Each structure stands twice: as structure tokens, then as C-alpha cells.
Amino acid sequence: MLNPAPVADFSPADFADGELDLPYYLSHFHRVANAVEMDGPDRGFINISVWRRPKDNKPHNARIMENILALAFFFCTDRPWNVFYAQPDLRQRLEAALDFWCGIQNGDGRFSEYGPGNWNLAATAFATKFMGQTLHLLDSGPDIDSALHERVIAADRKALYATFTIDELQTQGRNFTNQYANAWGGALAYLDLFPDAELERLLDQRLEESLTEFQSPAGYFYERSGPDWGYFLGTHHSDIHVAYHYARGTDRASIFLEKERRWYDWFSYNAVREPDGTGYALNSGVETRQQRAFLTEYRANLGGAERSNSGDIDTTALGEVLELPRAYGRTVEAHARDIADARARLEANWPAVAPLQVGEFWAFTPYAFLHRDHITWYPTLEQKEAATAMLPYIARDHFTHQRVDSRHPVVFTFVRRPTYYVAFNTGPVLSAQQRYGLGLLWHPRAGAVLQSQTDTDHAAWGTVVNGTLCEKADIAAVFRIDGDPVIPRPGRRDLPDGDLEITYPLGESGSKTILFASDAITVSVNYPGAFTEVLPLLKGELDTIKNGSVLTRGDVSLCIETENALTLSDTDLKSGDRQVVTAYINAENTLTYRIAFQ
Incomplete structure (x- = not known):
């Protein structure tokens, strides 16, 4: 069993600006790691409801296992505050979880979510995004069992191959594009480590098709055949962020830039700016799946439940090339003020962090570890104002x-x-x-x-x-x-x-x-x-x-x-x-x- 991290032995100064939410995750990580079953038929299952709904926290649900990324992050990240780095007990639990993940995969590469054998696109494609980052951590981190490592690599490839070749998943992807788009970054992360001509060919074929099959000529990505603000501002934004990190500076970058150019052009007509700069009211009645009435500017969070209240768009990475996204992201100046505020809040309450709310959907999310080494980019105030002036109803x-x-x-x-x-x-x-x-x-x-x-x-x-x-x-x-x-x-x-x-x-x-x-x-x-x-x-x-x-x-x-x-x-x-x-x-x-x- 892992002991709690002695967070009080450290200080906020030990955490870099991009790590100010990590004291929360560090404080509660032992509970998540210790929830990995180490005996019985479900050995390796992360048996604690801190990611997804409690009723879905079942061994057949591969979405729960996305928190393998959290296990890998603490095992592989060498920082002064990380007492779990290369810890033997954590390695055993990480290996058990990876072994379990490989074992719940169908023979054709798919994973299930809502029932045993109910293989679907979401469980399969999301797995590739989170496992892609996990494999990058394992590639540069302490050793794990080499045979198991190879099995994980093979399972990730199999999931990508399934996403790109199984007709049923293509059909699902045309209607739930946020799910399919996980595979863009998942594949590029995999190919960054393991060059694969066949997988590369399939990726490029599906990417080209997606420009028309996954995106309406009106500009939106199809969610239940229509537009949805919540899924773009959440999952889609993450999908593109991962993909662009690897595609940046390559010929593939143009496809992701074109996707985003079309979407932000559409969005610019549907999100009206409040004159006081507090955010954007959305044309929310058209949403097909989620319910989002207002877009607020992101602020740094300190983890846990605060994450879900920290705004909508963290970084507009493609804004380094595209202008319209700059209107919605925080500026370099606001980011600096935001970091200072987050550090002050951390120092004022040290070493206390928010409690781990078991049963809460986002209590311990793998997204907290997904984008830490991905490109970030923030516009200057001048660039943001110039982009705002381009919004059609202002221009x-x-x-x-x-x-x-x-x-x-x-x-x-x-x-x-x-x-x-x-x-x-x-x-x-x-x-x-x-x-x-x-x-x-x-x-x-x-x-x-x-x-x-x-x-x-x-x-x-x-x-x-x-x-x-x-x-x-x-x-x-x-x-x-x-x-x-x-x-x-x-x-x-x-x-x-x-x-x-x-x-x-x-x-x-x-x-x-x-x-x-x-x-x-x-x-x-x-x-x-x-x-x-x-x-x-x-x-x-x-x-x-x-x-x-x-x-x-x-x-x-x-x-x-x-x-x-x-x-x-x-x-x-x-x-x-x-x-x-x-x-x-x-x-x-x-x-x-x-x-x-x-």
C-alpha cells in the first residue's frame, strides 16, 4: 500500500507555475493508487469512483482505466515533490492496471464502456489518446516489465487500427465526432514513438475524409448530426490540442488548422461578446447533446471540483497561426496574473487542499495529466483585441x-x-x-x-x-x-x-x-x-x-x-x-x- 505524500514537508515554492494544481492530486494520489485491485479476477481494475459516474465504475468500462495515465505520471515524473517517483509499490500497481487494460480489450482492438462486450467508439478512441501520453511517459521513465510494455504498445496499436478500419466505428464517428477525434492525437503520439507506415496511411486517409464527413459545411463538428458547444469546448478542444502538438511544423498541421479555422468562423457568429469582457453568450438552443449557455475565460485551478468551474478554453494553441481563436483565450498578461492569483491561494491555505469527493465525476481526472508537456500559446492583449475586432457582428x-x-x-x-x-x-x-x-x-x-x-x-x-x-x-x-x-x-x-x-x-x-x-x-x-x-x-x-x-x-x-x-x-x-x-x-x-x- 502507498502511504500518503507528506505534502506539508514541501511548500508552494517547490511547484512550478504549471504545477499549481498538482498539490491536490499529490495529496490524494495514494487513495487512487491503493484502489487498484491487486487480487482476484479484477486484478488491476482502478476500483474507486473518481472519474466518470459512480454507476459506470465497473471493470468492463475502459473509460475508468484512463486514470492509468495518473499512475504513470507519478511513477515517471522526476520532481522534488514527487515522492512516488520510481516507487516499487507504485510500479506493481501500474503494471497490474496495464495488464488489466490489455485483458479487457476485444480481439479486434475495441474496448467497452457501458456493459461487458458492448464495444464502442468512445471507449476505444479515448483509450488511444490517454495511452498515447502514457506511452510517452513510460518511454522516458523508469523501467517496467518489458514484456508487459510491449503488450501495451501492441494493444494501443490495435485500438488505433480498429478505430480507423471498423465500419461501425466510422459510422459512430460521423455522428459523435468528439469521440473519433481522440484518435488523431492518439495516433500521432504513437507514431512519434513507433513509426508505422500502415498506421500512418490509415491516419492520413481518415483525416482527409474527416474534413467533409465529420464537419458540416456550416462549420460545426457533428454531434448527433448537429452542433454542440460543450463537446467542442471540452473534448474536441483537447483532441485538437494533442494532435496539433505532434503535427505542428509538419504537413499534417494544415489539416488541423483548416478544421479549426472553419469551426471558429462558425463559432464567431454564434457566440456574442459581452461588452464588459466577462465572456460570450452562446446560441445555446441549437445544442444537440450538452447544455452550455455561456463561455467564460479560463483561470488556473487548484484541482478537484474547482477544475469544472475554471472556465472553458485553457489555451488556444492554434492561435499562434489562426487569428479568431485569440478572441476567446486568455492573454499572456491575464495568464501571468492568473498564475500569481493561484499561487497566492495555494500559499494562503497550505498545505490544505480540497477534499477528494469520491463519487464526483471529475474528482480525479486523467485530463489533469494529459497536456502537461504539450504546446501552450497565449495571445498578447493587442492580439486578443485585434481578433475581437474581427468578430463579424463587431467588424x-x-x-x-x-x-x-x-x-x-x-x-x-x-x-x-x-x-x-x-x-x-x-x-x-x-x-x-x-x-x-x-x-x-x-x-x-x-x-x-x-x-x-x-x-x-x-x-x-x-x-x-x-x-x-x-x-x-x-x-x-x-x-x-x-x-x-x-x-x-x-x-x-x-x-x-x-x-x-x-x-x-x-x-x-x-x-x-x-x-x-x-x-x-x-x-x-x-x-x-x-x-x-x-x-x-x-x-x-x-x-x-x-x-x-x-x-x-x-x-x-x-x-x-x-x-x-x-x-x-x-x-x-x-x-x-x-x-x-x-x-x-x-x-x-x-x-x-x-x-x-x-
């Missing part, structure tokens, strides 16, 4: 822009006028949690004032008929500019100048028309019977709402003009620091209201 004050997918006729329309910016979403619903229609409303001085929330009927813009929000179903919209029809086509383009009108049916007998003029948005609803219009407003702590129809923020007022009564209801939902407050307009047969800023 231009008048345009109508449209993006359309080729796999499904989903249409994303973005309207910029001098006093407002809108994201409007239509087409077939791809996930039950999506909410279409008016997704975002933004003012250049006030910021986001309206935002549809994912998977809600009480905080998403739209028309409620008989208790059902119409915009949670397919929207077959017709587009016109100054009366002339506009036919959406796959890809991205600016539409002709003029007032945009969007019309779509409500149920079998109603209709809704939204007119985007130069100074206001007019919504007209026709439905035989009673209905309710829902407007999810974003109210900050200092904002005021007058007469239920005017939201004032600073010197800007959002006015909802209607002859009908308007009522407000607080929700428990938030977007950044703002509370979602729902405005309701009850009507019968017809309703017209106008949205404008003063």
Missing part, C-alpha cells in the same frame, strides 16, 4: 448571413443591424433538447438581452399552444428579402441587402412571421385560439425591468411593444452572471409585437 454593423448543413436542411441565419444582432435557427429538430427560432438577441453596448435555453419550454423563445412550445418541433421556414424568395443552400454566405422576413407554420393551422428591419424586429403570430408567446430575457444584477416590457441595462433599454398584457416570471436558470427572466404575452387568434432598443 460590421449591417449584414444578413446564412449557414446551412448538407446532411440535414438545418438553416442558421444571422442578422446584424446597427442596433441589434440576432441568431435565428430553423429546420428539422435533430435532438429533443433543441429549441429553434430566435436563439440570441444582442446589442453592441448592452450585450446579450435574450437567449433561448436548451431543453426548456418556459425559457426558450417561441409560441406555446396547448401547453407545447411550437419551436421545439421542426420549423419549415420560408425566407424572403424585400419580398424576394431566398433558397437556403449548403455552406456559408452573406445574403443580399434588405429587410429579411422569415415565415413558418405553427401547427396545422397557424403561422408566424418575423420581420428584421433596420431598427426593430416585428413578430406576427396567427393561430385560431389561445396561445402564449415566450421571451427569455437575461437580467443582470443592476438591470431593471419597468412595466414588465422594458429591460434597461446602463443607457440602453430593450422595449417589447404590444397591445397585449405582458407578465414576467423568474426562473432558476442563468447565463453567465445573468438570470433568465421569462416574459409571457397571452393572446388569442392574432398577436403582433415589436422588439426595439432605445
Whole structure:
């Protein structure tokens, strides 16, 4: 059994700037290592619920074994504070875990996650990313059993080969691209150590295919066939970070740069910057899987539960070449202040760290050890400001822009006028949690004032008929500019100048028309019977709402003009620091209201 690390014998000064979260992991590592089963049929299984959900902490789940990377990190990392470096007891547990991992692999290279023999893409492709880094640590670290080492190398190759050749995994990858993309970095990490012509050929073939099969011409990576902010800002960002670390300076770098260029171009229309610099409100109603309303700037964390609250984008490594990513990452100057703050917090509480919350998803994550020797890059404040000025709704004050997918006729329309910016979403619903229609409303001085929330009927813009929000179903919209029809086509383009009108049916007998003029948005609803219009407003702590129809923020007022009564209801939902407050307009047969800023 491993003894606890004597953390009190060290000081924060012993930890480099990039290691300020490690006292947490050092303090709790013995519990994770000691949880490796050393006897019985599950010998080598990491039997403690600190990574993933407790109900999934089962021996058949290869995702649990991703924490082999934690075992390898402490065994192989020679630092003054690392009392576990080359420790014989840790070597036994690391070898047991590696042996167990090899043993739960299917003969064709796949791993399982949610049940014995339920081989899937996620368990297989994620394994290659984390094992790629593990093999790099073992390559330069103390020796382990050489025969076992060779088995691990072979198992990793087999997993990569399976990912690149099994048709079922290709099909899954087209719909869950964050899972498949783990193999980009996994393969490049493997090839960095073990040149392999066949594997290299398969990697390049799948990479080239992925430019169209995994990424919509609208710009997003497919998640359940649609866009998702959470998976890109989390897993995808990590996948590309690993891959670019190895591809940087090679011909392959251009593929990852092109993927990111397309995605950030798409993102720049869907994430609106708050004028005070606190973050970006997202066009969240279109998300197919996770729920993310706001993007905050990353700050250094001290491990454990704090990690999940530390922001979204840690480093925009590809920003050394691409400009748009610089708008979202922290600057060199902010990073330095952030590190100083994290060190001060560590010193103030030394040697105390947060408790290990067994049963909490991120309590002891292998991601804490994945990117430690990968490239980091931060823009200067000047570079960040220049990139921010390039954001389309900041760079231009008048345009109508449209993006359309080729796999499904989903249409994303973005309207910029001098006093407002809108994201409007239509087409077939791809996930039950999506909410279409008016997704975002933004003012250049006030910021986001309206935002549809994912998977809600009480905080998403739209028309409620008989208790059902119409915009949670397919929207077959017709587009016109100054009366002339506009036919959406796959890809991205600016539409002709003029007032945009969007019309779509409500149920079998109603209709809704939204007119985007130069100074206001007019919504007209026709439905035989009673209905309710829902407007999810974003109210900050200092904002005021007058007469239920005017939201004032600073010197800007959002006015909802209607002859009908308007009522407000607080929700428990938030977007950044703002509370979602729902405005309701009850009507019968017809309703017209106008949205404008003063």
C-alpha cells in the first residue's frame, strides 16, 4: 500500500507555475493508487469512483482505466515533490492496471464502456489518446516489465487500427465526432514513438475524409448530426490540442488548422461578446447533446471540483497561426496574473487542499495529466483585441448571413443591424433538447438581452399552444428579402441587402412571421385560439425591468411593444452572471409585437 505524500514537508515554492494544481492530486494520489485491485479476477481494475459516474465504475468500462495515465505520471515524473517517483509499490500497481487494460480489450482492438462486450467508439478512441501520453511517459521513465510494455504498445496499436478500419466505428464517428477525434492525437503520439507506415496511411486517409464527413459545411463538428458547444469546448478542444502538438511544423498541421479555422468562423457568429469582457453568450438552443449557455475565460485551478468551474478554453494553441481563436483565450498578461492569483491561494491555505469527493465525476481526472508537456500559446492583449475586432457582428454593423448543413436542411441565419444582432435557427429538430427560432438577441453596448435555453419550454423563445412550445418541433421556414424568395443552400454566405422576413407554420393551422428591419424586429403570430408567446430575457444584477416590457441595462433599454398584457416570471436558470427572466404575452387568434432598443 502507498502511504500518503507528506505534502506539508514541501511548500508552494517547490511547484512550478504549471504545477499549481498538482498539490491536490499529490495529496490524494495514494487513495487512487491503493484502489487498484491487486487480487482476484479484477486484478488491476482502478476500483474507486473518481472519474466518470459512480454507476459506470465497473471493470468492463475502459473509460475508468484512463486514470492509468495518473499512475504513470507519478511513477515517471522526476520532481522534488514527487515522492512516488520510481516507487516499487507504485510500479506493481501500474503494471497490474496495464495488464488489466490489455485483458479487457476485444480481439479486434475495441474496448467497452457501458456493459461487458458492448464495444464502442468512445471507449476505444479515448483509450488511444490517454495511452498515447502514457506511452510517452513510460518511454522516458523508469523501467517496467518489458514484456508487459510491449503488450501495451501492441494493444494501443490495435485500438488505433480498429478505430480507423471498423465500419461501425466510422459510422459512430460521423455522428459523435468528439469521440473519433481522440484518435488523431492518439495516433500521432504513437507514431512519434513507433513509426508505422500502415498506421500512418490509415491516419492520413481518415483525416482527409474527416474534413467533409465529420464537419458540416456550416462549420460545426457533428454531434448527433448537429452542433454542440460543450463537446467542442471540452473534448474536441483537447483532441485538437494533442494532435496539433505532434503535427505542428509538419504537413499534417494544415489539416488541423483548416478544421479549426472553419469551426471558429462558425463559432464567431454564434457566440456574442459581452461588452464588459466577462465572456460570450452562446446560441445555446441549437445544442444537440450538452447544455452550455455561456463561455467564460479560463483561470488556473487548484484541482478537484474547482477544475469544472475554471472556465472553458485553457489555451488556444492554434492561435499562434489562426487569428479568431485569440478572441476567446486568455492573454499572456491575464495568464501571468492568473498564475500569481493561484499561487497566492495555494500559499494562503497550505498545505490544505480540497477534499477528494469520491463519487464526483471529475474528482480525479486523467485530463489533469494529459497536456502537461504539450504546446501552450497565449495571445498578447493587442492580439486578443485585434481578433475581437474581427468578430463579424463587431467588424460590421449591417449584414444578413446564412449557414446551412448538407446532411440535414438545418438553416442558421444571422442578422446584424446597427442596433441589434440576432441568431435565428430553423429546420428539422435533430435532438429533443433543441429549441429553434430566435436563439440570441444582442446589442453592441448592452450585450446579450435574450437567449433561448436548451431543453426548456418556459425559457426558450417561441409560441406555446396547448401547453407545447411550437419551436421545439421542426420549423419549415420560408425566407424572403424585400419580398424576394431566398433558397437556403449548403455552406456559408452573406445574403443580399434588405429587410429579411422569415415565415413558418405553427401547427396545422397557424403561422408566424418575423420581420428584421433596420431598427426593430416585428413578430406576427396567427393561430385560431389561445396561445402564449415566450421571451427569455437575461437580467443582470443592476438591470431593471419597468412595466414588465422594458429591460434597461446602463443607457440602453430593450422595449417589447404590444397591445397585449405582458407578465414576467423568474426562473432558476442563468447565463453567465445573468438570470433568465421569462416574459409571457397571452393572446388569442392574432398577436403582433415589436422588439426595439432605445
